[in-house]
Amino acid sequence: MAHSIELPFIGGPTYLSEEQKINQLITFVEKSEAKFVRNGTVYSGVEAAKHLKMKREKAGTKIKTARDFIDLIASKSSMSGDAYLMRYKNGQTIPVRDILYNELRKMDAKQVGFKITKVQAC
Numbered sequence: 197m198a199h200s201i202e203l204p205f206i207g208g209p210t211y212l213s214e215e216q217k218i219n220q221l222i223t224f225v226e227k228s229e230a231k232f233v234r235n236g237t238v239y240s241g242v243e244a245a246k247h248l249k250m251k252r253e254k255a256g257t258k259i260k261t262a263r264d265f266i267d268l269i270a271s272k273s274s275m276s277g278d279a280y281l282m283r284y285k286n287g288q289t290i291p292v293r294d295i296l297y298n299e300l301r302k303m304d305a306k307q308v309g310f311k312i313t314k315v316q317a318c
Contacts, residue, residue: 212303214261217300217303218262220303221299221300222249222252224299225241225270225296226245227241228241228244229241230282232244232280233282233283233289234247234278236278244280251270252265252269255268266293266297271292272293279291279293280292
């Protein structure tokens with residue numbers, strides 16, 4: 197006769213909704229020490245995050261995933277079509293799209309895994 201035993205789940209991946217991922221990406225921008233370049237003007241992380249939140253609100257239900265957020269809101273100006281950039285203290289300038297996709301990959305990597313709650317005892 198087989199018996200099941202309960203195994204506690206300790207640690208492991210954290211599962212985030214798409215909305216939570218979007219909020220974490222905005223928080224990443226807000227806390228960044230890099231400067232943000234939008235249409236030739238330089239902004240702080242706080243100012244850039246505020247702008248992204250405003251664009252997110254205006255987009256409404258059109259944005260369903262974190263990838264939608266990056267591609268349709270956070271990568272370029274809807275007015276000029278120019279890419280948003282992050283400028284670091286060392287002078288390196290990187291497209292915001294690349295930075296946010298890297299952050300999203302980190303989030304997704306933390307979600308890989310599975311949870312076992314019951315196993316068959318021998």
